Amino acid sequence: MAFKDIDKLCKLSRIDLTDKEKKEFSGQIGEVISMFDELDSINTDKVKPAFHIYDIKNKYRDDKICKFEDRKALEENIEFSKDGHVIGPKVFE
Numbered sequence: 168m169a170f171k172d173i174d175k176l177c178k179l180s181r182i183d184l185t186d187k188e189k190k191e192f193s194g195q196i197g198e199v200i201s202m203f204d205e206l207d208s209i210n211t212d213k214v215k216p217a218f219h220i221y222d223i224k225n226k227y228r229d230d231k232i233c234k235f236e237d238r239k240a241l242e243e244n245i246e247f248s249k250d251g252h253v254i255g256p257k258v259f260e
Contacts, residue, residue, distance in 0.1 A: 169193075 173189045173196070184192065235241065238251070247254040 170189060170193065173184070173193050176196075177184055177189070242248055242251075245253055
């Protein structure tokens with residue numbers, strides 16, 4: 168895997184690596200990618216897709232609207248809020 172690809176992965180995952188760590192991880196990531204390439208080469212035309220090994224059914228519950236009376240207690244657990252709204256971190260730069 169190219170050094171620029173490692174730099175891009177580091178930026179996307181928001182981690183800082185030294186050049187030594189980037190060199191080490193580039194080999195490891197290359198091995199993982201080659202394993203996926205090997206899996207892609209297997210013919211699975213006659214294999215039925217399985218989403219889960221157990222036959223699990225979702226247990227749904229009724230949504231009930233209820234008024235939350237103690238808004239002040241709720242806001243005490245929020246680090247940042249303004250005008251009754253929660254302020255989260257920026258997603259896009």
